[in-house]
Amino acid sequence: MVAADTSRSKAYIQALIRNNLLPGFVLIIGNKSGVSMPGQVDSKESINDKLNDVAVQNGCWSEAYINLSESIQMSLESSSTPYEQLEVSNIHDPSVIDIIKNRTEYTFIYSGYGGIILRKELFQTGKQFLHVHGGYLPDYKGSTTNYYSIIVEDSIGASSLFLNEDIDDGPVLRRKKSPPPADRTQIDHIYDNAARAKVLVETLKTYEISGEWRIEKDANSQGETYFIIHPVLKHIAILAKTSATL
């Protein structure tokens, strides 16, 4: 697995440990720049990772128990998962490429910093990268798509896929839609990650049982590609009171 110091990587690793799906090895790409990277929790942000009972009882949020104060290293050490840490935030840094290329594992769960499109040098390592997109593919490609889908159809989605050089365009292994959470102010760091973690767990469980990667949707080139949602639309998605679709 390739992990970064983000709420998403914490969500993934905690979910994998909880479901006894430990990765064979984790490469952590750190960030010592002092500048917050996409996906990192800003110290000024108000994050509520203490879920209420109603939220947790709903099966679609079973992976929403995310302890953001627990570091990735702590989680990995407590589960005896081998890891290596590089103090580079760039996934395309030669030191990152070298480690991935020289590992014996063929499939890597990808959970790097947000807003990055993987380039060919990563694919030239000969490995495949399993990513979970925060949106229902192929309808919602691109960035922050769960806010768009809340407005359009009152749902949140996640889809696991093998990455290629196009945005959210590779074969889809599993996809899932859920109703939005009760507390929509915590989508960025809790519920979007929880929806993705659940699909990741289900994808890996299917692989564990069948011994093969089952492709749900091979042709994934259609759909709309969205860009980072504007705060006005984000607020409409969070404050929306009606479940009526547009």
Add this chain to the structure above:
Amino acid sequence: MTYPYNEQNLLENPHKYMYTPFQGVTLIQSYLKSRQDILSLHQGERKQNTETPTGFILVKKTFAVIEKIIGGQSPNVAEDYCRKLREHLESQCKPDFGDDLQLAKMTEALKKISPNELVTTSSLLNGLVASLLAEKAGSENKIWLDRLVQRFEVTKKLYEKYPPGFRKGQGDNKSIILYWLLSLALCLFYSRTKNLKFLNCLIKVNDLLTSLPHKDLHEVIPAFGLELVLSTEIIFVCMLAEAKGVDHTSI
């Protein structure tokens, strides 16, 4: 609170809009107030911009199309939205049968533009707006608009020219008229499709426009052009908020 997304000149300091904080309904209210304040300021200095007759034709025709579409969807909203703009537009211009000929020429010019050749952005945008006015959201229009939206969303700029492949732009990126034309195209496309991708981009483009010095806008944007794109954007946002049960009028 003050609307925070157009406080700085966004051509000089672009906003990435990543992980923006939740600020409650006051954020929507501050957005509306910011837009209304700029409209009031601009309306006070309105003029007939005789240097850009093509631009004024686009304003007149865009208003007519959007008025008709909104009128079909929400007559009360349309009446409120259209009244002032209609009065001003009708006082400024008589029906001109040369307009349609001009638009037809611009639409024809769009057909000759290829992403595999050097593209002049002003010709592309003029042709695209004319084409959007002439027909319902055609697939060729969406392909061009998708390209422009992708370039603007990624770089937060529109360049004077785009070499073959339509990726990295060339030349000046501070031409206000290009951003205004994109805003106009987005108004037209969203009014017909209700595709949020384009409303999203419209609000960002208008954030950029409203972050610029007022006199710069006044000099280059055709008469009523800024009022049209801002008023239309406000109506789209309010209609969406209403449809989703978001009461932005309460304090």
